[in-house]
Amino acid sequence: MSPAALTITEATVDFGAGPVLDQVSLDVAAGEFVCVVGASGSGKTTLLNAIAGLVELDGGTVAVDGRRVTGPGPDRAVVFQDDAVFPWLSVARNAAFGLETQGVGKAERRTRVTDVLATVGLTGSEERWPRELSGGMRKRVDLARALAVRPPVLLMDEPYGALDMLTKERLQADLDRIVSHEGMTVVFITHDLEEAVFLADRVIVLASHPGRVAAEIRVPFARPRDPELRLTPDFQAVRGEVLHHLQAVETTA
Amino acid sequence: MTAVPANAAAPVRPRRRPRVGARRLALRAVVPLTLIGLWCLLSYGGIVDPLYLPSPTEMWNAFNELRADLPSAIATTVGMTLTGFVIGTALGVSLGLLMAYSSIARDLLSDVLDLTRPVPVFALIPLFLLWFGIGRGPQIALIALGTSVILGVTTLEAIRNVNPIHVRAALTLGASRGTIYRRVVLPSIFPHLLGAIRVAAAASWGLDVAAELIGSQNGLGYLMIVRQQYLDTAGILVVVVVYAVLALALDRAIVWLERPLTRWTHRDQRAGVAASILGRA
Structure with a gap:
């Protein structure tokens, strides 16, 4: 797995009531972590689904390393907002799902599942059923399942939106550590500005109705990031800048 | 009184809340015992003609009279019902899966199924007699038809209720359509199918009675x-009891067989406020 570059060119999506995304163009460099923020209705999730290949474009293209996206595939694994863990599979079998569909051999599968569960902090829970896990742990299973296929691009759609603050911060720190270590390209959707600034190399602000790129803010902090970073004036300054752009977009909308 | 669990040393998991056992047992015995008492009173007391309600003694005698005939009758009936039930279940589930999988199959079959589904199977008995004659074949066909309708409809409905997020997750992990059906749809619908399979199993005994009557x-x-021709009400009741025992045994067998397959759905949190309201204590 080496990170891939993502190129979105004038992507337009229209479900029939006017465009949800209007000619959105966005380049994400290989290994870059991009967070997309915007009010609800700004087409954040549609953008992510378009990259994932779950939504068809009405115009424009999405390409991974120059290859045009025509449908969903394991080169762009997704961690969804809703709980997408398969409840009928144990934690280990969940993590192995993508490897099985890819025809990865049993021995290789076992090592990779062991590794990925260790990465997300689920060692020891291999044989548990999802119903026995907390919401935060189930999100770790989701992440493990996506990471196991070693995707060049990882897509995350408000994955931690439903979690309590402490769990959320722990998962964010873990994700930062994993990304720093593995060096993958990530597109992360959120409406939580602090989350966006803590995780991203670059924050994209989407304007709503129709969704379009309104601003982008570079986040200059080195990785891995200390959770205490949130308390620094530099961090709050970047957060303020993102907020400022978001407010500007919402008042003109 | 001090409530010390018997295995106080072991970590005690909050399973079923142990209500006062004796009281519950007594409560559960009230209705059956009353019914039996009423039965004895009405029959032994001569209040009701034995033609309508034979006494326990008369039933026991009838059972002894029928004893010689029962094994072969049971073998025939069980063989026929199970064959019809298994064929009908397989047919219904396959049809449901096929219709969910292929839009061609859906277009071909869904209208026919929608139109014929409300037709009571029993109404087809005279036609079956006319078309297929008398014999095991048409009887099994009737049972299979009845069960396949139940399962076909449930399967299709259950597939429609599969959580789309699971399908999307599988898609983004590179699963093909076939893989999604095998690894996502089937396990998702299984718990729902199970309920339908139990309903179909119960219905198949009724279908068998009807099939045998033809x-x-x-x-x-x-x-x-x-x-019935001998006006032997006790004998009829004995057969009814045999049917009841067989139906119960099949139901228990299905539940027992499915247990390892649905372990992931079982909940430990039986106790609690919701359970007490839902009557699951």
């Missing part, structure tokens, strides 16, 4: 017709 030379239903 003309058979052996079996429990046939035995029942014969006893």
Whole structure:
């Protein structure tokens, strides 16, 4: 797995009531972590689904390393907002799902599942059923399942939106550590500005109705990031800048 | 009184809340015992004609009279019902899966199924007689038809209720359509199917009775017709009891067989406020 570059060119999506995304163009460099923020209705999730290949474009293209996206595939694994863990599979079998569909051999599968569960902090829970896990742990299973296929691009759609603050911060720190270590390209959707600034190399602000790129803010902090970073004036300054752009977009909308 | 669990040393998991056992047992015995008492009173007391309600003694005698005929009748009936039930279940589930999988199959079959589904299977008995004649074949076909309708409809409905997020997750992990059906759809619908399979199993005994009434030379239903001709109410009731035991046994067997397959759905949190309201204590 080496990170891939993502190129979105004038992507337009229209479900029939006017465009949800209007000619959105966005380049994400290989290994870059991009967070997309915007009010609800700004087409954040549609953008992510378009990259994932779950939504068809009405115009424009999405390409991974120059290859045009025509449908969903394991080169762009997704961690969804809703709980997408398969409840009928144990934690280990969940993590192995993508490897099985890819025809990865049993021995290789076992090592990779062991590794990925260790990465997300689920060692020891291999044989548990999802119903026995907390919401935060189930999100770790989701992440493990996506990471196991070693995707060049990882897509995350408000994955931690439903979690309590402490769990959320722990998962964010873990994700930062994993990304720093593995060096993958990530597109992360959120409406939580602090989350966006803590995780991203670059924050994209989407304007709503129709969704379009309104601003982008570079986040200059080195990785891995200390959770205490949130308390620094530099961090709050970047957060303020993102907020400022978001407010500007919402008042003109 | 001090409530010390018997295995106080072991980590005690909050399972079923142990209500006062004796009281619950007594409560559960009230209705059955009353019914039995009423039965004895009405029959032994001579209040009701034995033609309508034979006494326990008369039933025991009838059972002894039928003893010689029962094994072969049971074998015939069980063989026929199970064959019809298994064929019908397989057919219904396959049809449901096929219709969910292929839009061509859906276009071909869905209108026919929607139109014929409300037709009571029993109404087809005269036609079956006319078309297929008397014999095991048409009887099994009737049972299979009845069960396949139940399962076909449930399967299709259950597939429609599969959580789309699971399908999307599988898609983004590179699963093909076939893989999604095998690894996502089937396990998702299984718990729902199970309920339908139990309903179909229960219905298949009723279908068997009807099938045997349309003309058979052996079996429990046939035995029942014969006893009816002798005005042997006790004998009929004995056969009814045999049917009940068989149906119960099949139901228990299905539950027992599915247990390892649905372990992921079982909940430990039986106790609690919701359970007490939902009557699951």
